[in-house]
Amino acid sequence: MTEPRSIRLDALAYGGDYNPDQWSEETWVEDARLMVEAGVNIVSLPVFSWPQLEPTPGVYNWGWLDRVIEVLWGAGIKIDLATATATPPSWLIRRHPEMLPHNVDGRQLEFGSRQAYCPSSPIWKENVARMTRAMAERYGNHPALALWHISNEYGDHVSRCWCPASAVHFRTWLRNRYGTLEGLNEAWGVGVWGQRYTEWDHIEPPRTATGPINPTQLLDFERFSSDALLELFQVEIDVLREVTPDIAVTTNFMSLLRDLNYWDFAAVEDLVTDDAYPDPADPLAHVGAALNYGLMRSLKGGAPWLLLEQSASAVSWRDVNVPKAPGQMRIDSMQAIAHGSDGAMFFQWRQAKFGQEKFHSAMLGHRGEESRSFKETKALGAELKKLEPVRGTRVRASVGLVVDWDSWWGSSATESLPSQRLNYAVQARAWNAAFFRLGHPVDTVRAADSFEGYDVVVVPNLYIASNEQAAALTAFVERGGQLVVGPFSGVVDETEKVHTGGAPGPLRELLGIEVDEHWPIPDGIHEKLEVAGESFAVSIWSEWLELISGTEVLGSHTSGELAGRAAVTRRASGTGAAWYLGVVPEEAGLDALFRRVLGAAGLPAREVPDTVLESVTRSSEDTDYTFVLNHGTEPLAVTAAHDAVDLLGGAVADGVLVLPRYGVAVLASARTGAVPFIGRV
Numbered sequence: 001m002t003e004p005r006s007i008r009l010d011a012l013a014y015g016g017d018y019n020p021d022q023w024s025e026e027t028w029v030e031d032a033r034l035m036v037e038a039g040v041n042i043v044s045l046p047v048f049s050w051p052q053l054e055p056t057p058g059v060y061n062w063g064w065l066d067r068v069i070e071v072l073w074g075a076g077i078k079i080d081l082a083t084a085t086a087t088p089p090s091w092l093i094r095r096h097p098e099m100l101p102h103n104v105d106g107r108q109l110e111f112g113s114r115q116a117y118c119p120s121s122p123i124w125k126e127n128v129a130r131m132t133r134a135m136a137e138r139y140g141n142h143p144a145l146a147l148w149h150i151s152n153e154y155g156d157h158v159s160r161c162w163c164p165a166s167a168v169h170f171r172t173w174l175r176n177r178y179g180t181l182e183g184l185n186e187a188w189g190v191g192v193w194g195q196r197y198t199e200w201d202h203i204e205p206p207r208t209a210t211g212p213i214n215p216t217q218l219l220d221f222e223r224f225s226s227d228a229l230l231e232l233f234q235v236e237i238d239v240l241r242e243v244t245p246d247i248a249v250t251t252n253f254m255s256l257l258r259d260l261n262y263w264d265f266a267a268v269e270d271l272v273t274d275d276a277y278p279d280p281a282d283p284l285a286h287v288g289a290a291l292n293y294g295l296m297r298s299l300k301g302g303a304p305w306l307l308l309e310q311s312a313s314a315v316s317w318r319d320v321n322v323p324k325a326p327g328q329m330r331i332d333s334m335q336a337i338a339h340g341s342d343g344a345m346f347f348q349w350r351q352a353k354f355g356q357e358k359f360h361s362a363m364l365g366h367r368g369e370e371s372r373s374f375k376e377t378k379a380l381g382a383e384l385k386k387l388e389p390v391r392g393t394r395v396r397a398s399v400g401l402v403v404d405w406d407s408w409w410g411s412s413a414t415e416s417l418p419s420q421r422l423n424y425a426v427q428a429r430a431w432n433a434a435f436f437r438l439g440h441p442v443d444t445v446r447a448a449d450s451f452e453g454y455d456v457v458v459v460p461n462l463y464i465a466s467n468e469q470a471a472a473l474t475a476f477v478e479r480g481g482q483l484v485v486g487p488f489s490g491v492v493d494e495t496e497k498v499h500t501g502g503a504p505g506p507l508r509e510l511l512g513i514e515v516d517e518h519w520p521i522p523d524g525i526h527e528k529l530e531v532a533g534e535s536f537a538v539s540i541w542s543e544w545l546e547l548i549s550g551t552e553v554l555g556s557h558t559s560g561e562l563a564g565r566a567a568v569t570r571r572a573s574g575t576g577a578a579w580y581l582g583v584v585p586e587e588a589g590l591d592a593l594f595r596r597v598l599g600a601a602g603l604p605a606r607e608v609p610d611t612v613l614e615s616v617t618r619s620s621e622d623t624d625y626t627f628v629l630n631h632g633t634e635p636l637a638v639t640a641a642h643d644a645v646d647l648l649g650g651a652v653a654d655g656v657l658v659l660p661r662y663g664v665a666v667l668a669s670a671r672t673g674a675v676p677f678i679g680r681v
């Protein structure tokens, strides 16, 4: 693989989506002036402008875009240039209505919103390649070009398509995977409910059927659908690599998203970018954001990424769209930078006057220069200049959390499961939240990684587990790692066949347990778990565990049918240990267990769980930059080294730093071996 190309920008990125085709040319000039005033150095455009660039087939109208780019570049502003393929023009659809996507009921979706295409449509791909080439040939040598922005939020509206073109593509994908029809029949376990296929053409995408659909067919459709969008992404990448081989490419991700395997997407692009919209009405939104950002920095092995879109204040797509309070936009931006983003960008620069997003906030609100959002935008732009030393540095984290799309899809695509309540993303978020409360940022890893640099690896769920993953996890434990595995793991292989002997299949020796039966807990019922004399509630899930000799019981059920049986176990192996949770404990239970895990790894942990204080360290070779964030609405005092310097100008007095509501400090100090751990006074 070639080295990733870098964004052509020599500062932290600051700017937003810009839709100049919604505004007059005089406004462009004013925009450029205000952008400079705000410290903006890059904008994304023209994301949705294909119809304006090619109003009739084959006739391009570049003039307006040429002029916009000249106005911006004249002011020194660079461009994250979109290939304009986020949405097709109406003429293309009317010529080729077959490119419209179909929903799960086989009904065609209409034009009138965006992303009105089937990812597998050959006509769409052909036109996407043509448009991308036209853009690259037109602007590929422009000095303002900093980055290619391919499409927009793949899968946002259409991540799966059940149309005839998808059916053809799905069959090709299945042929590549299984080779023969017999191979497919074997993989799909067609002996159940009489589903043997005798012709490839008989296979369809899993549209709404008479009852529960074959789970492996559903799982393969999830894999295929992610791959179909990946192939579409690759169509554009190939053109861009050919015409502009030195310019970095990206597509904006949507945080921890179920439908696309971002490990695969990140592998083919140069820079990971993300769109993140923590809800200002949710006082714990930053906890989830921490996991999203942990994923982003981990997708390319810890390399800096970029927050490409966030809101300046309210969005317009929730039921209730609460604005960001003064200071919230700043701390949200700082949190992303703390977690490795080399900049903070927005949707969008100027608030729209019309259309679906006119009530969505922007850096420049409807009131223009007087708007609160513009004032905060200017202030943040000035502050980012002070953070220049952190650009290019990397976050240090001791904990890795496994994100495995196959297990996510397998444990959610089918309704034929022990319970519908054990939700992959909810569990992953709950485990991340516990580490947040204990003071640790979490990277994400793959189950078959080398886990180098991590002291603790946690696997909230690994429903689909392979021998290769088991070997990697075992090697980690044997050389001293602390591994924690969550319930309903090691259940099936990659074709969803139950592992011989039952769960946890290939993890049996490592975890030292056998699951005799999954024992989901009915809605509304809370059972009890006791760990080291403390009692915790468990809900949703439990398991009848049998132990292999040598496995230690750390926690047992104290109520219900499983009373007296093991619920939490640990087995030593080499110089490390593998912990297993056969339950879903309440927050306090997770905190107590993970505190012990951190202790076993020799890592500090907060005695009192904290949902407000966050500290994340980005390090260069010789300097630690520790971001300290107060996500709460009350002032907060933390301990800091006496000689620590806050890049943002805050003062450390007698080893104490006081952060106001939504306050942030970035403490620079000589790099230490251990990651700095910040506590409350």
Ligand code: GLA
Binding pocket: 152, 153, 275, 277, 309, 311, 315, 316, 347, 357, 360
């Ligand atoms: C996403 C999209 C943007 C816009 C915003 C609104 O980030 O990429 O085009 O719709 O959402 O929040």
